[in-house]
Amino acid sequence: MIPVSDAAWQTPRWQSELADAITDPAELLALLDLDAALLPAALQSAAAFPLRVPRGFVARMRTGDPHDPLLRQVLPIADELATIPGYVEDPLEETAELPDDGVLRKYDGRALVVTTGACGVHCRYCFRRHFPYSDTRAASDGWQPVLARFAADPSLAEAILSGGDPLTLSDRRLALLVEGLGAVPHLRRLRIHTRQPVVLPTRIDGQLLRWLRATRLETVVVIHANHPAEIDQAVRDALAALRDAGATLLNQSVLLRGVNDSVPVLAELSEALFGAGVLPYYLHLLDPVAGAAHFDLPLSTAHALHGGLQRRLPGYLVPRLVREVAGEPMKTPVYA
């Protein structure tokens, strides 16, 4: 018999929810009361990049609406199958750059650890949809090669945990990494880029908060919400817990046709984020990745939307409009 009172025997709730995510397009369509005619294209597109969405995120979608802005981010559709010139598999040319230990030295003063290839959700617009996910070995050997890279370079003040989504890793592994980084004397900041607080808010549990509170590093958590309907009470509670543990919270969004390409939606996103203790940080132009062209917008539209936001909101609620240019050592601001 399993002693249920023994915590060591229990899978954390978030891990069960992660394992229970919806991966079958037929199930997603049925749950949302959508036309089964969408199924063949969904299956075909999911063969290239699988469907994955936690049930709690689906619960925030409107039933019967194939254009729901949250659904559009995760449902594989026929548009993905089109080959459009200029939309390529590796727009940021990161495949060539990724060293064995998973540490990307792309920016000055900070280095990015590709901690894992896994994500809690599969976003259809993701530039990593063709990434050789399984190739990163950063977490092996107790992070020793990663920690050695940071220790050897005194110019590094910040460690950025990225992926995939770092918060799909177990707290045991993360605690080991963060403890190791904290022991590197010249490091000041730990930054975590994650969509988990939004798509799987139960991930922010006591185990996670324990190692987060314990680190001497100043901590920044960059979440990733694209639409105000993503932020419900469970998400607000998770974000409040992160803030309570000392983290500064920022958000980055991607500008997506059919999801958040309107001034009222972007303004409400900023308001909802601020209400949850998060400052809008970046609004990214779409990376031109194959299969995501249907999310793209003309540059003139991006400028008009950003201009509309600037007129409507105080400066601290207006995210910076940026794009990522392959090989550039920083984000490139997009000016009108």
Ligand SMILES: *Cc1c(COP(=O)(O)O)cnc(C)c1O
């Ligand atoms: C842009 C970006 C960074 C670094 O850029 P900053 O200008 O320092 O914010 C790091 N990680 C991810 C995932 C990014 O998108």
Ligand code: SF4
């Ligand atoms: S969570 Fe981030 S890295 Fe993962 S699929 Fe979505 S956009 Fe891509």
